[in-house]
Amino acid sequence: MTTSSRSLIQRFAPYFSVRIRQNSRLLSSSSAVQEAQLSSPESTSPSADAVHMTDSCVRRMKELQADEASDKLLRLSIEAGGCSGFQYNFSLDDKANDDDRIFEQDGVKLVVDSISLDFVKGATVDYVEELIRSAFQVSANPSALGGCGCKSSFMAK
């Protein structure tokens, strides 16, 4: 080994690193498959993208549940319109669709369809009670660029 200036390990290192990378890719893809199989689809989410609900919102949903025969979901969706491009729309739904993401908090479920989700990642849904109105509102939306003062319309980034 006196002639070669590089040790055996150094010469084989590139091959090892490629192999290690391949293995880790295999490992992560298989674990992702396992995760998807274990958990029900679209019911878990990385916290940065999650849509949160305030306590007031959760409380109001529980009040509404009490009056309903079946469990209702709060659906947040995006519509084109309003003074800033898009506006939020709240509705009560009986079930989630295949392309929905469900965010559960304290037994209350908020559901967002996959297209709308891009516009509301990380947002917070609140229920405000004022003299002039009591309504669900998106109180903060990091995915929105600007917004209407009344918080019903916003510009997408």
Place this chain on the structure above:
Amino acid sequence: MRKQVLSLTGTAAGRIRQLLEQRQRSFLKLGVKARGCNGLSYTLNYADEKGKFDELVEDKGVKILIDPKALMHVIGTKMDFIDDKLRSEFIFINPNSAGQCGCGESFMTMSSSEAAKRGSGSRT
């Protein structure tokens, strides 16, 4: 004989009566403020006495005060109350309104757009 500045639907009047009884206050006072995406938005507060320049409107057995600054913007408005599961709110059907925000909260009137040009009006 002045035409009614503000009119109320039965539902709105009922809700106002309920709010005043609940809190044992004398009046609701309607105002406007510059904000929102399209000029002005409505404000509603409790009031215990009529201010010197407030306009007192009575409709369907209920009294409402109108802030003098708001008066020219709300003449002829009909106030209604919507109550469904997702929201309950007072809405204002204003014939002076030239444009409206998607949520209906902000509106513009000819006088408000002129006021905006002049740079007057209180900004909150």
